[in-house]
Amino acid sequence: MEGKDCREIFKKNSIKTTKQRELVFGVLTDSDVPLTVEEIYVILMEQEKNMSLSTIYRILDVFVSKNLVQKSNITDNKAVYEVIGIGHKHHIICISCGKIIALDHCPIKEYEIALENETKFEIISHKLVFFGYCPDCKKK
Structure with a gap:
């Protein structure tokens, strides 16, 4: 997802825009399937975007609290995350x-x-x- 699109979505949902939030949101919107925190981390590392697991968890907590992302436990009691409203x-x-x-x-x-x-x-x-x-x- 383009940075401009992220910024508009974040502004509409009263979320401060940061590069890290844009990166995590982009990974989620580019995925066809829900992702675990670890999978998001691996994708970011493959893109040479350094981010800690704790930062990803905090970002996802914000997205979930603003109803941008849905958290589910559909596999092995591991939480998976996906963007709400994109299909x-x-x-x-x-x-x-x-x-x-x-x-x-x-x-x-x-x-x-x-x-x-x-x-x-x-x-x-x-x-x-x-x-x-x-x-x-x-x-x-």
């Missing part, structure tokens, strides 16, 4: 190696509408995660 995503997770794949569409949109009609709830979001074995682990 509606569901995931398939390999229970052997932990690989995560994002689905490119929502398979339950019609069901959500029917559920709203039946229950009279106003559904504002949902989360769907499939678990199984990836092709590589299935071969083992």
Whole structure:
């Protein structure tokens, strides 16, 4: 994500813009799957952007508190983070190696509408995660 776009999002959400926040937000917006803090750290190191794990945690806490980023525990009780509002995503997770794949569409949109009609709830979001074995682990 471009720095200008980050700055506009941060300003709109009353977040002070820093280079480190821009870098972490950029890593999250560029990813198709939720990332752990460690994965964000590795990506930043590969980009030769030096940042401590504690700094990444603090930045993510700010993003979560401002509802820019969603924190979930969908794998091995490790928290994963993804940007809210940049596409509606569901995931398939390999229970052997932990690989995560994002689905490119929502398979339950019609069901959500029917559920709203039946229950009279106003559904504002949902989360769907499939678990199984990836092709590589299935071969083992």
